[in-house]
Structure formats: structure tokens, C-alpha cells
Amino acid sequence: MKVKDVETLDPVTVNPGASIDRLASLVTERGIAYAVSETGELLGVVTGSSLISALTSNYARAATAQDIMVAADSFPHVEPETDLHTAAGLFESSRVTELPVVASGVLVGSLPQRSVLMTFSTTVASLKGNGYHERRALAILQSLHEGLIVIDRDLIIQEFNPAAERLMNAKAKDRIGQKAQVVSRDESPIFEVMRTGKARYNVMTPLADGRMFSVNYVPMVEDGEVQGIIETFHDITEQEDLRSQLVSSRDELDRAFALTLPNSRVEHKLKHTPEYRDRYDPETGLITVTEVIEDGNYKHVVNALKVLADLNTKGIMSLLGISKDVLVQSIIFHDLGKSQPQLQIGQTVDPKKAFEHSPAHAARSADIASHFYHRDADVIWLIRYHHHREDELPLDFPRHLMPMLRLLQLVDGLSAALTRRSAQIKLDVEDTRVTVYERNRHPDFNKSRSVDLFTGEAVVLNID
Numbered sequence: 001m002k003v004k005d006v007e008t009l010d011p012v013t014v015n016p017g018a019s020i021d022r023l024a025s026l027v028t029e030r031g032i033a034y035a036v037s038e039t040g041e042l043l044g045v046v047t048g049s050s051l052i053s054a055l056t057s058n059y060a061r062a063a064t065a066q067d068i069m070v071a072a073d074s075f076p077h078v079e080p081e082t083d084l085h086t087a088a089g090l091f092e093s094s095r096v097t098e099l100p101v102v103a104s105g106v107l108v109g110s111l112p113q114r115s116v117l118m119t120f121s122t123t124v125a126s127l128k129g130n131g132y133h134e135r136r137a138l139a140i141l142q143s144l145h146e147g148l149i150v151i152d153r154d155l156i157i158q159e160f161n162p163a164a165e166r167l168m169n170a171k172a173k174d175r176i177g178q179k180a181q182v183v184s185r186d187e188s189p190i191f192e193v194m195r196t197g198k199a200r201y202n203v204m205t206p207l208a209d210g211r212m213f214s215v216n217y218v219p220m221v222e223d224g225e226v227q228g229i230i231e232t233f234h235d236i237t238e239q240e241d242l243r244s245q246l247v248s249s250r251d252e253l254d255r256a257f258a259l260t261l262p263n264s265r266v267e268h269k270l271k272h273t274p275e276y277r278d279r280y281d282p283e284t285g286l287i288t289v290t291e292v293i294e295d296g297n298y299k300h301v302v303n304a305l306k307v308l309a310d311l312n313t314k315g316i317m318s319l320l321g322i323s324k325d326v327l328v329q330s331i332i333f334h335d336l337g338k339s340q341p342q343l344q345i346g347q348t349v350d351p352k353k354a355f356e357h358s359p360a361h362a363a364r365s366a367d368i369a370s371h372f373y374h375r376d377a378d379v380i381w382l383i384r385y386h387h388h389r390e391d392e393l394p395l396d397f398p399r400h401l402m403p404m405l406r407l408l409q410l411v412d413g414l415s416a417a418l419t420r421r422s423a424q425i426k427l428d429v430e431d432t433r434v435t436v437y438e439r440n441r442h443p444d445f446n447k448s449r450s451v452d453l454f455t456g457e458a459v460v461l462n463i464d
Contacts, residue, residue, distance in 0.1 A: 003087055004080035006119050008101055008109035016043055016066040017422040017439065020051075023065055027051050031236070032098050034107055035065040038279075042077070042100055042107040044069030048238065064424050077102045078111055088116050097146060097234055113146045114201075114216050117232045150220075152228040153194070155180045167213075167235055190229055193217040197226050204236075211237045260332060262373050273297035274340050277420050282443050288348045296419060297335055304331045304415035307427070311411070314429035319453065321403045329375055330382040330408055337364030358387035382408050390456060403432070403453040410434060410451060417445060435461070 012026050012033045023046055026033045035044045043066075050068045076090045077100045090099060091113050101109040147167045150159035157180055160172040168175075180190070189200045199218045206212050215233040219226045261267050275296020278287035293299060308327060311317075317324045338361040341354050366384035369375040375383075381401055385393055386408050417423035417440050424439040435450040448461040 001084045001119065002080065003078050003082045003084060003101060003111055006084065006111070006115040008111050008115070009098075011100065011107055011110040013107065014046070014065050015422060016064065016069070017424050018065040019418065019422055020064075022422065023051055023068075030098070032096070032110075033065070034100055034110070035069050036107050040106040042072045042102055042105065044071050045075045045100065046070075047096070064422065066424065072100075072102075075100070079103060080108065084116060084119060087111060091116060091146075113234075114232050117146060117148050118216075118218055118230060147233045149180070149231045150228060151180050151190070151231065153226060155190075158228070164233075167233065189215075189217050190231065193219050193229055194226055197221055205233070211235055212240045260328065266332070266336065266373075267298075269336055270298040270301055271295040273335070273338055274342075275300055275420055276340075276343055277422070280443070285350065285352075286348050287351050289343045289345050292343065292345060293419065297338060297340075300335065300415050300419045301331060303418045304411050307411045307414050307418075307425075310427055311407075311429060311434070314427065316407070316429050316434070319403065319432060321400060322407065322453075323378070323404065326376060326378050326382070327404060327408060327411075329369075329379045330386070330404075331411065333369040333373070333375060333379065334365055334383045334386055334408070334412065335361065336368050337361050337366075359385075362387045378404075381405075386412060402456070406451060406453050406456060407434075410436070413445075414438070421445075 012030050013036045014022060014026060014033050016035045016037075018035070023033060027046055027048055031048050033046045034042060035046060036042055046065055046069045050070065076094045076096070078087045078090065080101060080103055087099065091097075097113045099111045099113075100107055101111050147164035148159060148161045149157060149164050152158055157175050157178055160170075160175045162172070164170075165172055188205075189203055192198075193200055197219050199216070201216045203215045203217065204212065205215045212235070213233045214236045215231060218230045218232075220228045220230060272294075273296065275293045276287075276289050277291035277293065278289050280287050305328065308324075308331065312324065316322060339356055341349075343349065343354070363384055366380050369383055370380045378398070378401060381398060382405055385397060386405065390402075414423075414425055414436065417425065417438060421440055423445070426437040428435040428437075432454040433450055433452045435448070437448045438445060440446045449458060450461060451458045
């Protein structure tokens, strides 16, 4: 039997520039995510452990999938034609719960360990006493690190593999032949599966000792009658702790950011103005929407503040003429007057026609900040003209604001890259000059550049 003959799953995929937040929501859901190219080539694998390592590092917020993934050539994989016994050996040696299925370098699916367990446990059940094939299937079940228990219709345990011994802290010799015990805090689905004959997969099961298991219950059916249950399980306590950690971090960030907002109406407006991730076609100049970010404007503002905070740690606020308070207020209000079109995933549009001319919403944002929230005059100037080129500025634009205008424009652009295209960004500050190392799917921004905040001199750098 081969990999193509058993159940495989749709793989959870991301682009290599995906942010920690994006990765966290996917990895905590299934425990693994695959970084792929635009053509579907497998580039690397992000696991729960690599994500946890990134979260505990000093650079967690700036990390991307490419930074923390295990390279594809260093991660075990199978092909559709791979023999299932070979796949079982990879599970045993790698101790992962899911393997990428690759054909000619392209990711075509993922093989969960439960498919191997179910296949060989069914083989054991059907070949009792049939010698070699039974022994071979049983040996595979004994070697895999996902727990397996086979229970007959009277709830008597028939199989109890070494992984089950480790996870349940019990010996097979003491459990086989005994009646199954319920160790979860809640009622076990085993009775429902026994009654209905319908399998249950990935059941989140909290144990009385505080751990969390993900459990599969598959009925063994003969002549239309349920003869027993194959139960496979693994410990996802660490994964769930990660999920809780991420939720807590996001809640803390939301609460901290909310303190900087003047009222709930500003928060509501930011959270209900969408942004769009898209794929840009340089030949036509058109974009195709790949994702709708419902609270995109809120995330855009948060990302802008993160970029500003990074620049602050590099000493940018120590420059004469740079005011942290003015910049923070400018960032919070700079897109409050923005009006976005309602686009759908897969829709292709001309961005010059679909989206409002940027200076128009900048002027509207400045009016809102001035007339309703009475922001400082410097803040209003920056918001109103942050989408203008320097040769478009009015003659009365305050010259002392030029360094902050350049900085606001830089931060705004980098935040858009992070929010809409999951760009990879690194920043350096030397005196009045900021250098940006950016990797972006949009060819116009996929470059490294340097700008002097005082003189406005901008240089494109030839840096790999």
C-alpha cells in the first residue's frame, strides 16, 4: 500500500514572508504549516517548536516564516508513490505527526500519522493469527510515537502501543484485557462512535491532570456492526499553551493600543476599514485580491507603531526635530478618513481606478483629526500631506516638519508592506540616515534603500 492509497489532508500553506501573527493562527490550529513559493514548491516547514522559539526571542515581532522554518531539504517528506511502510519509518525517526507529500518538488498534500495508524491497526484487526503480515503491521504500530488503543465492543482493551504507555503512564501488560477507563474531564465520544458508527477526528480532550490531547475515534465495522474502536491520540498541551500565549499577547496589545486612542469610535473605524492582500501583475499593472483583512486599517496602524518602536530602539527619536508624540498621533489618525472599495477574493482590479486617490483621504483624515479631535497643528500638517511628493507641498508647509514627514512616509509605506504583502523588513539607523532592507512580492518595493531624514537624499542600494 502506498501514500496515495490512504487519507491525506489539504496542507496548511503560507508564503515565506508570512508574519508571526499569521503563522501563529495556522500552526496552533494544526501544529504545522508549509512555506511554499508562488508555484507551490515546498520551501520549508514551520513547526510548533520553531514558532515557540521565535516567540521567546528578542526578534519575535520581526520574524517571518523564512526566518524560522526548517528548510524543505532538511525535513522528511513522502511522495504519492512512497510505500506506507517507508512512511511509517519516517514518522518513527522524525517524531512528527504530519509529513508533507511532494511531487516533483511541489507540495500536493500532507500525510497525518493517523492515516498510517488506522491502516495498520485495521490490518492487525483483520489478520489476527495470520503470521507475517500481522506481525509486520503490529511492529509498525508498536514503533510509532502517536498513542494507539484498540477497544472491542465490550470496551475491553485489545491493543496498547508503547506511545500509549508513555502518554498514559500505564503499562500495556496491565491494560490489555482490562476495561477501558475514562481519563478525560468530559464524557468520552467513544460511546457516541460505538452507537452511531461515525468516526470523530481531532477531538480536543482535556485530561483530569491538566494536559490536553487531540484524539481520533474510528469504528471497526463488520457486517454493518461496530465491533470496536481504534483510538489514536497525541499530547497537544504545548500547542494549546502557545495558543493561549498568543491570545493573551494579542489581548495585551489591543488593550495597550486602545489606551492611545481618543475614544471607541476611532477604534471602531479602524477595525471596520478593510485592507487587501493581493498579487500584482507587472505586465498589466493589475492586482488580484488574495485575502480580505477585515480589520486591516487597525493592523496597519499597529504595524506602523511597531516599525516606529523599532526605529526608536535604534535611536531615531534622539534626533533634533523628531517628536515621538507628534509621530504617534499622526500614525493613529493618518488613515481615519480612508474609504475602501468592497472587493472579493479572486477579483482583479486596476488599483489606480479601484482605490481612492491617496491625498484625498489624507486631507479628510486631517480634517477629522483637527475639527473633531483638536490635534496639534504639526500633527494636522503631517497627516494632510503624508501622501504628497516634496515638490507637491504648498509653499507654507512648515520646513521644520520635513524630517518627520519623511519619517512618517517611510513608516507608513513599511507598515503597508507588512500588512498587505507580508514583506520582510530590516532597519538600520546611522545619524540622520535610515536604511531599509526590504523583500517584497511587489517589484516596485522589492529593494533596499536609504534615505536621509534631514536632506531628503534617497539612494537605492544594490544589496543581496
